[in-house]
Structure formats: structure tokens, C-alpha cells
Amino acid sequence: MAIKRIGVLGSGIMGSGIAEVAAKTGHEVILRSRKLDTAQAMVSGLEKSLAKQVDKGKLSDEDRTATLARVQATDDLDALSGCDLVIESVVEDLDVKRALFAELDRGVQADAILATNTSTLPVIEMAMATERPQQVVGVHFFNPAPMMSLVEIVRPLTASDETVTAVTEFAAACGKDPVEVKDRAGFIVNALLFPYLNNAVRMLEAGTASRDDIDTAMKGGCNFPMGPLALLDLVGLDTSLAILDALHTEFKDPNYAAMPLLRRMVSAGHLGRKSGQGFFDYRR
Numbered sequence: 001m002a003i004k005r006i007g008v009l010g011s012g013i014m015g016s017g018i019a020e021v022a023a024k025t026g027h028e029v030i031l032r033s034r035k036l037d038t039a040q041a042m043v044s045g046l047e048k049s050l051a052k053q054v055d056k057g058k059l060s061d062e063d064r065t066a067t068l069a070r071v072q073a074t075d076d077l078d079a080l081s082g083c084d085l086v087i088e089s090v091v092e093d094l095d096v097k098r099a100l101f102a103e104l105d106r107g108v109q110a111d112a113i114l115a116t117n118t119s120t121l122p123v124i125e126m127a128m129a130t131e132r133p134q135q136v137v138g139v140h141f142f143n144p145a146p147m148m149s150l151v152e153i154v155r156p157l158t159a160s161d162e163t164v165t166a167v168t169e170f171a172a173a174c175g176k177d178p179v180e181v182k183d184r185a186g187f188i189v190n191a192l193l194f195p196y197l198n199n200a201v202r203m204l205e206a207g208t209a210s211r212d213d214i215d216t217a218m219k220g221g222c223n224f225p226m227g228p229l230a231l232l233d234l235v236g237l238d239t240s241l242a243i244l245d246a247l248h249t250e251f252k253d254p255n256y257a258a259m260p261l262l263r264r265m266v267s268a269g270h271l272g273r274k275s276g277q278g279f280f281d282y283r284r
């Protein structure tokens with residue numbers, strides 16, 4: 001099955017990035033947010049992002065125009081009915097995602113694939129909220145989606161080979177490098193990454209080193225492009241907390257038990273870059 005028309009649900013960091021990747025690689029994209037002005041703001045964000053790429057000589061004017069012509073914004077879930085693939089990328093909350101999958105299942109054409117961009121939640125739970133569990137899969141992009149080459153293809157017990165092949169081909173058509181992984185919390189990357197990020201918060205909380213020194217040490221000592229605290233800010237502290245909670249629920253490993261400081265920062269609304277304040281200050 002060739003995937004040509006994509007629906008993207010969710011107007012956060014990831015929804016916008018996935019829409020940009022898919023549209024730039026020739027797919028028709030319908031962006032759906034609960035509010036029309038939010039969906040339209042995503043299109044404006046895409047316009048700005050593409051304009052910057054044209055200014056830098058990374059994209060031709062012609063390709064910018066063609067990319068934008070492939071994108072449509074809506075607040076109506078029914079507008080996704082003719083999609084070949086719908087990628088859900090809303091808040092990391094299983095109840096919200098399950099309800100959305102049940103609704104999508106009723107509205108989207110019967111042979112379409114429904115995918116989630118969840119970072120850690122069990123894909124099987126979303127599959128079983130539908131009448132088409134063989135056509136439900138995880139398609140996990142990384143942040144920022146236009147720059148990161150990896151896509152994890154997450155295979156729940158119910159997914160058919162045809163579904164996995166179709167989304168793997170889609171990821172490759174988006175210019176990404178797909179890897180396949182079983183439906184276990186955190187998949188490959190987050191299962192390995194989050195104990196490290198959480199332990200950086202533990203170290204900060206214990207006063208072992210300062211915020212800046214922790215990040216400088218991991219950049220200079222491991223050749224990582226970002227320090228762990230800056231990376232948590234990029235991911236979003238609320239999303240990071242949800243990821244750790246899901247990992248801890250699944251594995252009960254103490255390294256996945258979110259540090260109290262992280263939890264308190266989320267309660268305070270310090271969510272990282274998206275709120276302007278996290279471990280670092282982005283308000284200037």
C-alpha cells in the first residue's frame with residue numbers, strides 16, 4: 001500500500017515537525033487540531049520554517065510553494081476520512097490517545113493505517129481501542145523531526161506485516177532511517193536515554209555539580225551535541241515526566257523513578273523551551 005495522504009493530529013512540537021517532514025517529501029498533509037486557529041498557526045509556523053530554509057539556500061522557492069500547497073489545516077476530525085495514514089501526536093496521556101483512536105477508527109477509511117507518535121505508552125492499548133488492531137502501529141519520530149534521521153517503527157502484537165512494511169516504506173520515503181522495535185515502554189532510544197537524563201536531575205538535586213557544569217561535562221566528555229538538562233528542556237519537562245512514569249510503570253526500575261525536582265518543575269509550569277523556562281531560561 002503506497003501512503004500518499006497523511007493526517008497529523010496534534011499541534012505541538014512534534015505534530016508540526018512531522019507535518020513539515022511529510023509535506024516536504026511530497027505527501028499531502030491534513031493537519032488537525034482541536035481549534036482551527038491553532039491548526040492555522042501551525043501552517044504559519046511551517047511557512048516561516050520553509051522561508052528560513054529558502055533564505056539559507058537549502059530549499060528552492062518552487063519547492064517551498066509546492067510544499068505549502070500540499071498542506072491543509074482543519075479542526076474537523078472527519079476531514080481525515082480519506083487519509084492513507086493518520087499519525088496521532090497529541091499529549092502523552094493514554095486515556096486521551098485511546099479515546100482519539102476509537103474516534104479515528106469510526107471516521108477514517110477502513111483500509112487506512114492509524115499510527116501513534118507516543119514516546120513510551122503501550123501501542124497495543126491504542127490498537128485495542130479500534131476495530132482494526134492489525135492496522136495500528138507506532139511511528140516514533142524524534143525531536144526536532146525535520147532534523148533527526150531516526151524513526152522507530154513500533155510493532156504491537158496485533159500489527160500485520162503489511163502495516164509494518166507500509167509505514168517502514170513511508171518513513172524511508174520521508175528520508176528517514178527506520179528501525180523496528182517491539183512494543184515495550186521507551187522502545188529503543190528512550191528506554192536507554194531516560195535513566196541518563198533522570199540521573200542528571202538526581203545529580204543536580206544532590207548538589208554534586210551545577211547545572212552548567214553537568215551539561216558542559218557531558219558535551220565535552222562524551223562529545224554529545226547537548227547536555228542532559230538542555231535536552232530535557234527541548235523534549236519538554238511534562239513530556240519527559242510522562243515518559244519516565246510510563247517506563248517506571250512498565251519496568252519498576254528505580255532509574256526510571258522520576259526525580260522530585262522534575263515533578264515539582266512540571267507542577268510549577270516550568271516545562272522547558274515551550275513554556276520559556278525549564279532548567280534554563282528562554283524568555284530573553
Ligand SMILES: NC(=O)c1ccc[n+]([C@@H]2O[C@H](COP(=O)([O-])OP(=O)(O)OC[C@H]3O[C@@H](n4cnc5c(N)ncnc54)[C@H](O)[C@@H]3O)[C@@H](O)[C@H]2O)c1
Nearest residue numbers: 010011012013014015089090091092096117118119143235
Ligand atoms: N517532545 C518530544 O521530544 C517528543 C519526541 C517524540 C515523540 N513525542 C511524543 O509526541 C506526542 C506529542 O508530544 P509534543 O512534544 O508534541 O507535545 P506538546 O505538548 O508540544 O503538544 C501536545 C499537543 O496535544 C494537544 N492536546 C492536549 N490535550 C489534548 C486532548 N485532550 N485531546 C487532543 N489533543 C490534546 C495539545 O493541544 C498540543 O497540540 C507525545 O505522545 C510525545 O510523547 C515527543
